Amino acid sequence: MDTILKSLQELEGVHGAIVVDSGGQLVAHRAHNMYDTSLLQQVSRAIVTAIDAVKLSQEDWESITANFTEGKLLIRSLASGANGVAFNLALIADSRLNPSFATVAIRVAINKLKAVLKTGGGPIVHGGAEPKSATMPKPVAGGQSFAQVRAPLTDVASSGLSWSGFSDPSASGSAIAVADPASSALLTVCTKALAKNVGPMAKLFVKEAVRKVCPDRPFSKDKLEALLAELVKNIEKPAAAMEFQKIVLKSL
Amino acid sequence: MKDISVIAEFPEVVGAVLSDPAGALLDAFGSVDGETAGAVHAYSVVALSQAGDLLGLGAFERAAIAGPGATCLLSLEGEAVLGVYVDPTKPLPALEKKLRDALHR
DSSP states (O other): OHHHHHHHHTSTTEEEEEEEETTSOEEEEEEOTTSOHHHHHHHHHHHHHHHHHHHHHOTTOOEEEEEETTEEEEEEEEEEOTTSOEEEEEEEEOTTOOHHHHHHHHHHHHHHHHHHHHHTOSOOOBSOSOTTOTTOOOOOOTTOOHHHHTOOHHHHHHSOOOOGGGGOGGGTSSOOOBSSHHHHHHHHHHHHHHHHHHGGGHHHHHHHHHHHHOSSSOBOGGGHHHHHHHHGGGOOSHHHHHHHHHHHHHTO | OOOGGGGTTOTTEEEEEEEOTTOOEEEEEESSOHHHHHHHHHHHHHHHHHHHHHHTOOSEEEEEEEOSSOEEEEEEETTEEEEEEEOTTSOHHHHHHHHHHHHTO
Protein backbone atom coordinates (compact mmCIF):
# COMPACT_ATOMS: atom_id res chain seq x y z
CA MET A 1 0.00 0.00 0.00
CA ASP A 2 2.91 2.29 0.73
CA THR A 3 4.09 1.92 -2.86
CA ILE A 4 0.68 2.94 -4.14
CA LEU A 5 0.54 6.02 -1.94
CA LYS A 6 4.13 6.85 -2.87
CA SER A 7 3.20 6.87 -6.57
CA LEU A 8 0.47 9.40 -5.79
CA GLN A 9 2.77 11.56 -3.72
CA GLU A 10 5.20 11.73 -6.61
CA LEU A 11 2.66 13.64 -8.70
CA GLU A 12 3.55 17.29 -9.02
CA GLY A 13 1.61 19.37 -6.53
CA VAL A 14 0.70 16.46 -4.26
CA HIS A 15 1.71 16.91 -0.64
CA GLY A 16 0.33 13.70 0.69
CA ALA A 17 -1.96 10.73 0.27
CA ILE A 18 -3.84 9.04 3.06
CA VAL A 19 -6.18 6.09 3.47
CA VAL A 20 -8.89 6.52 6.07
CA ASP A 21 -11.39 3.97 7.30
CA SER A 22 -15.08 4.66 7.83
CA GLY A 23 -14.47 5.06 11.55
CA GLY A 24 -12.20 8.03 10.96
CA GLN A 25 -9.02 6.13 11.67
CA LEU A 26 -5.93 6.89 9.64
CA VAL A 27 -5.01 3.55 8.07
CA ALA A 28 -2.01 4.49 5.96
CA HIS A 29 -0.34 7.64 4.84
CA ARG A 30 2.45 9.01 2.76
CA ALA A 31 2.84 12.71 3.28
CA HIS A 32 5.20 15.63 3.46
CA ASN A 33 6.98 15.91 6.80
CA MET A 34 4.99 18.99 7.74
CA TYR A 35 1.99 16.72 8.19
CA ASP A 36 2.58 14.58 11.24
CA THR A 37 0.57 11.52 12.12
CA SER A 38 -1.42 13.26 14.83
CA LEU A 39 -2.50 16.02 12.45
CA LEU A 40 -3.39 13.54 9.73
CA GLN A 41 -5.45 11.62 12.24
CA GLN A 42 -7.43 14.80 12.96
CA VAL A 43 -7.82 15.37 9.23
CA SER A 44 -9.06 11.80 8.87
CA ARG A 45 -11.81 12.43 11.36
CA ALA A 46 -12.84 15.66 9.62
CA ILE A 47 -12.92 13.87 6.27
CA VAL A 48 -15.09 11.06 7.59
CA THR A 49 -17.41 13.59 9.22
CA ALA A 50 -17.86 15.23 5.82
CA ILE A 51 -18.39 11.87 4.14
CA ASP A 52 -20.96 10.80 6.71
CA ALA A 53 -22.89 14.02 6.07
CA VAL A 54 -22.66 13.63 2.29
CA LYS A 55 -23.97 10.08 2.53
CA LEU A 56 -27.20 11.38 4.03
CA SER A 57 -28.12 12.89 0.68
CA GLN A 58 -25.84 10.99 -1.71
CA GLU A 59 -25.43 7.46 -0.49
CA ASP A 60 -23.73 6.47 -3.76
CA TRP A 61 -21.06 9.18 -3.69
CA GLU A 62 -17.78 8.25 -5.29
CA SER A 63 -15.69 11.36 -5.08
CA ILE A 64 -15.43 14.68 -3.29
CA THR A 65 -13.13 17.30 -4.74
CA ALA A 66 -12.79 20.27 -2.43
CA ASN A 67 -11.07 23.46 -3.56
CA PHE A 68 -9.54 25.86 -1.09
CA THR A 69 -7.81 29.17 -1.61
CA GLU A 70 -4.40 27.52 -1.40
CA GLY A 71 -4.94 23.92 -2.34
CA LYS A 72 -7.19 20.98 -2.95
CA LEU A 73 -8.41 17.94 -1.11
CA LEU A 74 -9.46 15.05 -3.32
CA ILE A 75 -11.40 12.32 -1.56
CA ARG A 76 -12.31 9.05 -3.24
CA SER A 77 -14.40 6.15 -2.02
CA LEU A 78 -12.64 2.80 -1.94
CA ALA A 79 -13.99 -0.69 -1.62
CA SER A 80 -14.83 -2.22 1.69
CA GLY A 81 -12.03 -4.28 3.15
CA ALA A 82 -12.03 -7.95 3.97
CA ASN A 83 -13.60 -7.19 7.35
CA GLY A 84 -16.41 -5.09 5.87
CA VAL A 85 -14.98 -1.72 6.87
CA ALA A 86 -15.21 0.96 4.17
CA PHE A 87 -12.12 2.93 3.19
CA ASN A 88 -11.44 6.26 1.54
CA LEU A 89 -8.45 7.72 -0.20
CA ALA A 90 -7.60 11.40 0.23
CA LEU A 91 -5.05 13.41 -1.69
CA ILE A 92 -3.68 16.69 -0.39
CA ALA A 93 -2.52 18.93 -3.21
CA ASP A 94 -1.71 22.47 -4.18
CA SER A 95 -2.62 24.40 -7.30
CA ARG A 96 0.20 22.83 -9.32
CA LEU A 97 -1.76 19.57 -9.48
CA ASN A 98 -2.57 18.70 -13.06
CA PRO A 99 -6.22 17.56 -12.97
CA SER A 100 -5.87 15.23 -15.95
CA PHE A 101 -2.76 13.51 -14.66
CA ALA A 102 -4.28 13.32 -11.21
CA THR A 103 -7.43 11.67 -12.54
CA VAL A 104 -5.44 8.94 -14.24
CA ALA A 105 -3.06 8.41 -11.32
CA ILE A 106 -5.90 8.28 -8.83
CA ARG A 107 -7.82 5.75 -10.92
CA VAL A 108 -4.77 3.53 -11.14
CA ALA A 109 -4.15 3.89 -7.42
CA ILE A 110 -7.78 3.17 -6.56
CA ASN A 111 -7.77 -0.03 -8.61
CA LYS A 112 -4.65 -1.19 -6.84
CA LEU A 113 -5.92 -0.19 -3.41
CA LYS A 114 -9.22 -1.94 -4.04
CA ALA A 115 -7.35 -5.10 -4.94
CA VAL A 116 -5.33 -4.88 -1.75
CA LEU A 117 -8.42 -4.23 0.34
CA LYS A 118 -10.48 -6.91 -1.35
CA THR A 119 -7.96 -9.65 -0.72
CA GLY A 120 -7.17 -8.39 2.73
CA GLY A 121 -3.54 -8.94 1.83
CA GLY A 122 -0.53 -6.72 1.51
CA PRO A 123 1.25 -4.80 4.17
CA ILE A 124 -0.09 -1.56 5.54
CA VAL A 125 2.62 0.97 6.05
CA HIS A 126 1.88 3.99 8.13
CA GLY A 127 4.10 6.44 6.55
CA GLY A 128 6.82 7.99 4.58
CA ALA A 129 10.14 6.77 3.44
CA GLU A 130 12.37 8.64 5.83
CA PRO A 131 12.89 6.28 8.75
CA LYS A 132 14.46 8.90 11.00
CA SER A 133 11.85 11.57 10.45
CA ALA A 134 10.01 12.82 13.50
CA THR A 135 6.82 12.44 11.53
CA MET A 136 7.73 9.00 10.35
CA PRO A 137 4.68 6.86 10.57
CA LYS A 138 5.04 3.56 12.27
CA PRO A 139 6.13 0.73 10.01
CA VAL A 140 4.22 -2.49 10.16
CA ALA A 141 5.88 -5.84 10.30
CA GLY A 142 6.41 -7.35 6.87
CA GLY A 143 3.77 -9.83 5.85
CA GLN A 144 1.14 -8.59 8.25
CA SER A 145 -2.11 -8.64 6.35
CA PHE A 146 -4.59 -5.84 6.03
CA ALA A 147 -7.24 -7.87 7.78
CA GLN A 148 -4.87 -8.44 10.69
CA VAL A 149 -4.05 -4.78 10.98
CA ARG A 150 -7.68 -3.74 10.90
CA ALA A 151 -8.90 -6.50 13.19
CA PRO A 152 -11.27 -5.36 15.91
CA LEU A 153 -9.63 -4.41 19.18
CA THR A 154 -11.12 -7.32 21.01
CA ASP A 155 -9.65 -9.78 18.51
CA VAL A 156 -6.17 -8.60 19.30
CA ALA A 157 -6.75 -8.32 22.99
CA SER A 158 -8.06 -11.83 23.32
CA SER A 159 -6.05 -13.70 20.75
CA GLY A 160 -2.85 -15.59 21.38
CA LEU A 161 0.29 -13.73 20.35
CA SER A 162 3.48 -15.23 19.12
CA TRP A 163 6.72 -13.34 19.48
CA SER A 164 8.60 -15.51 17.04
CA GLY A 165 8.34 -12.67 14.53
CA PHE A 166 10.74 -10.69 16.67
CA SER A 167 13.63 -12.53 15.21
CA ASP A 168 12.49 -11.89 11.69
CA PRO A 169 14.79 -9.27 10.21
CA SER A 170 12.20 -8.42 7.60
CA ALA A 171 9.88 -7.26 10.34
CA SER A 172 11.17 -3.74 9.94
CA GLY A 173 14.84 -3.62 9.81
CA SER A 174 16.42 -5.25 12.84
CA ALA A 175 15.96 -8.46 14.74
CA ILE A 176 14.65 -8.44 18.28
CA ALA A 177 15.19 -11.17 20.78
CA VAL A 178 13.80 -12.00 24.19
CA ALA A 179 15.96 -13.34 26.98
CA ASP A 180 13.63 -16.05 28.26
CA PRO A 181 10.04 -17.39 28.11
CA ALA A 182 8.98 -15.22 31.07
CA SER A 183 10.08 -12.08 29.26
CA SER A 184 8.25 -13.22 26.15
CA ALA A 185 5.09 -13.79 28.19
CA LEU A 186 5.44 -10.32 29.66
CA LEU A 187 5.55 -8.78 26.21
CA THR A 188 2.38 -10.64 25.34
CA VAL A 189 0.66 -9.21 28.41
CA CYS A 190 1.84 -5.71 27.46
CA THR A 191 0.54 -6.12 23.93
CA LYS A 192 -2.87 -7.39 24.97
CA ALA A 193 -3.27 -4.61 27.51
CA LEU A 194 -2.08 -1.98 25.06
CA ALA A 195 -4.41 -3.32 22.35
CA LYS A 196 -7.36 -2.30 24.49
CA ASN A 197 -6.25 1.28 23.95
CA VAL A 198 -4.59 1.42 20.55
CA GLY A 199 -5.97 -1.61 18.74
CA PRO A 200 -4.09 -3.83 16.35
CA MET A 201 -1.06 -1.54 16.28
CA ALA A 202 -0.20 -2.65 19.82
CA LYS A 203 2.22 -5.37 18.80
CA LEU A 204 4.08 -2.96 16.59
CA PHE A 205 4.32 -0.39 19.37
CA VAL A 206 5.66 -3.04 21.74
CA LYS A 207 8.29 -4.07 19.22
CA GLU A 208 9.37 -0.48 18.73
CA ALA A 209 9.54 0.11 22.46
CA VAL A 210 11.63 -3.03 22.96
CA ARG A 211 14.06 -1.85 20.31
CA LYS A 212 14.37 1.45 22.15
CA VAL A 213 14.93 0.11 25.63
CA CYS A 214 17.05 -2.88 24.60
CA PRO A 215 18.84 -1.78 21.44
CA ASP A 216 21.75 -4.17 21.77
CA ARG A 217 20.62 -7.10 23.87
CA PRO A 218 17.62 -9.42 24.28
CA PHE A 219 14.68 -7.99 26.17
CA SER A 220 14.37 -9.15 29.75
CA LYS A 221 11.96 -8.42 32.57
CA ASP A 222 14.36 -6.08 34.32
CA LYS A 223 13.71 -3.57 31.54
CA LEU A 224 9.99 -3.49 32.24
CA GLU A 225 9.97 -0.04 33.82
CA ALA A 226 11.64 1.52 30.79
CA LEU A 227 9.37 -0.45 28.48
CA LEU A 228 6.24 0.79 30.24
CA ALA A 229 7.50 4.35 30.07
CA GLU A 230 7.75 4.01 26.30
CA LEU A 231 4.45 2.24 25.84
CA VAL A 232 2.32 4.70 27.81
CA LYS A 233 3.34 7.37 25.29
CA ASN A 234 0.93 5.66 22.89
CA ILE A 235 -2.04 6.09 25.22
CA GLU A 236 -3.72 9.47 25.13
CA LYS A 237 -5.79 9.39 28.31
CA PRO A 238 -3.83 9.42 31.60
CA ALA A 239 -6.40 7.24 33.32
CA ALA A 240 -6.14 4.65 30.57
CA ALA A 241 -2.35 4.78 30.80
CA MET A 242 -2.55 4.13 34.55
CA GLU A 243 -4.93 1.23 33.99
CA PHE A 244 -2.62 -0.21 31.37
CA GLN A 245 0.35 -0.16 33.75
CA LYS A 246 -1.76 -1.65 36.51
CA ILE A 247 -2.74 -4.60 34.31
CA VAL A 248 0.86 -5.28 33.30
CA LEU A 249 2.26 -5.01 36.83
CA LYS A 250 -0.51 -7.24 38.17
CA SER A 251 0.60 -9.99 35.81
CA LEU A 252 4.05 -10.23 37.37
CA MET B 1 -28.55 37.39 -0.87
CA LYS B 2 -28.04 35.67 -4.21
CA ASP B 3 -31.04 34.83 -6.33
CA ILE B 4 -30.48 31.23 -7.33
CA SER B 5 -33.25 31.30 -9.92
CA VAL B 6 -30.66 32.53 -12.43
CA ILE B 7 -29.40 28.97 -12.76
CA ALA B 8 -32.80 27.28 -12.73
CA GLU B 9 -33.13 27.38 -16.49
CA PHE B 10 -29.86 25.60 -17.15
CA PRO B 11 -30.69 22.19 -18.65
CA GLU B 12 -27.88 20.51 -16.70
CA VAL B 13 -29.20 21.73 -13.35
CA VAL B 14 -31.54 19.33 -11.57
CA GLY B 15 -32.03 21.46 -8.49
CA ALA B 16 -30.35 23.83 -6.06
CA VAL B 17 -30.48 24.62 -2.39
CA LEU B 18 -29.32 27.75 -0.63
CA SER B 19 -28.83 27.51 3.12
CA ASP B 20 -27.31 29.64 5.83
CA PRO B 21 -24.05 28.53 7.51
CA ALA B 22 -26.09 26.79 10.21
CA GLY B 23 -27.92 24.72 7.61
CA ALA B 24 -31.26 26.52 7.68
CA LEU B 25 -32.99 26.55 4.31
CA LEU B 26 -33.04 29.92 2.54
CA ASP B 27 -34.13 29.00 -0.95
CA ALA B 28 -34.48 25.95 -3.15
CA PHE B 29 -35.82 24.72 -6.44
CA GLY B 30 -35.97 21.48 -8.36
CA SER B 31 -36.30 17.91 -7.25
CA VAL B 32 -34.28 18.22 -4.06
CA ASP B 33 -35.35 17.93 -0.43
CA GLY B 34 -34.23 21.44 0.50
CA GLU B 35 -34.49 21.09 4.28
CA THR B 36 -32.32 18.00 4.42
CA ALA B 37 -29.92 19.01 1.68
CA GLY B 38 -29.38 22.48 3.18
CA ALA B 39 -28.33 21.01 6.50
CA VAL B 40 -26.15 18.38 4.85
CA HIS B 41 -24.41 20.95 2.68
CA ALA B 42 -23.65 23.31 5.55
CA TYR B 43 -22.40 20.50 7.75
CA SER B 44 -20.23 19.10 4.94
CA VAL B 45 -18.72 22.52 4.30
CA VAL B 46 -17.86 22.89 7.99
CA ALA B 47 -16.14 19.49 8.05
CA LEU B 48 -14.26 20.09 4.81
CA SER B 49 -13.22 23.54 6.01
CA GLN B 50 -11.88 21.97 9.16
CA ALA B 51 -9.83 19.50 7.12
CA GLY B 52 -8.57 22.35 4.95
CA ASP B 53 -7.63 24.42 8.00
CA LEU B 54 -5.68 21.56 9.52
CA LEU B 55 -3.81 20.99 6.27
CA GLY B 56 -3.09 24.67 5.72
CA LEU B 57 -5.02 24.74 2.46
CA GLY B 58 -6.66 28.06 3.17
CA ALA B 59 -10.32 28.94 3.10
CA PHE B 60 -12.93 26.66 1.59
CA GLU B 61 -14.10 27.79 -1.85
CA ARG B 62 -16.11 25.00 -3.43
CA ALA B 63 -16.50 21.25 -3.68
CA ALA B 64 -17.85 18.77 -6.18
CA ILE B 65 -19.48 15.63 -4.81
CA ALA B 66 -19.89 13.10 -7.58
CA GLY B 67 -21.65 9.80 -7.86
CA PRO B 68 -23.40 7.76 -10.55
CA GLY B 69 -26.80 9.17 -9.62
CA ALA B 70 -26.01 12.84 -9.10
CA THR B 71 -23.30 15.41 -8.81
CA CYS B 72 -23.59 18.18 -6.27
CA LEU B 73 -21.56 21.37 -6.53
CA LEU B 74 -21.10 23.10 -3.21
CA SER B 75 -19.93 26.68 -2.97
CA LEU B 76 -19.98 29.61 -0.63
CA GLU B 77 -22.07 32.51 -1.84
CA GLY B 78 -21.26 35.23 0.62
CA GLU B 79 -22.29 33.84 3.98
CA ALA B 80 -24.60 31.26 2.44
CA VAL B 81 -23.92 27.73 1.24
CA LEU B 82 -25.15 26.87 -2.22
CA GLY B 83 -25.58 23.29 -3.39
CA VAL B 84 -26.37 22.78 -7.05
CA TYR B 85 -27.36 19.32 -8.26
CA VAL B 86 -26.40 18.69 -11.84
CA ASP B 87 -26.57 15.98 -14.45
CA PRO B 88 -23.63 13.68 -13.64
CA THR B 89 -23.07 12.86 -17.30
CA LYS B 90 -22.13 16.43 -18.21
CA PRO B 91 -18.50 17.58 -18.10
CA LEU B 92 -18.01 19.22 -14.75
CA PRO B 93 -15.33 21.88 -15.24
CA ALA B 94 -17.24 23.65 -18.01
CA LEU B 95 -20.46 23.47 -16.05
CA GLU B 96 -18.84 24.82 -12.91
CA LYS B 97 -17.56 27.81 -14.85
CA LYS B 98 -20.96 28.38 -16.45
CA LEU B 99 -22.63 28.36 -13.04
CA ARG B 100 -20.04 30.68 -11.50
CA ASP B 101 -20.40 33.12 -14.36
CA ALA B 102 -24.17 33.15 -14.04
CA LEU B 103 -24.20 33.54 -10.26
CA HIS B 104 -21.56 36.24 -10.15
CA ARG B 105 -22.71 38.23 -13.16
